[in-house]
Amino acid sequence: MSIIFTLIPVAILFVIIAxxxxxxxxxxxQFEDLDRQASNILFDEDRKDRHE
Known part of the structure; x- marks a missing residue:
């Protein structure tokens, strides 16, 4: 039962931090332009510094 008195403040602290x-x-x-960030992966340019 005494662990509850420890876990509740820890859980509240995690919620406050989140x-x-x-x-x-x-x-x-960070959430301003989600469409541009989502399409960046589709139009990724090939890097020339790759060694094949």
């Missing part, structure tokens, strides 16, 4: 990271990502425009 919320802070999410709001930081939204504030720093």
């Amino acid at each position: 919320v802070v990271i999410f709001f930081w990502a939204v504030k720093s425009d």
Whole structure:
């Protein structure tokens, strides 16, 4: 039963950290242009520095 008194604050701390990271990502425009990032992988240029 005493482990609950440890796990609940740890879980609350993880949730607070996740919320802070999410709001930081939204504030720093990480989700602004999702279409361009999704299509970048389709039009990836061949690198000339590859050794074949």
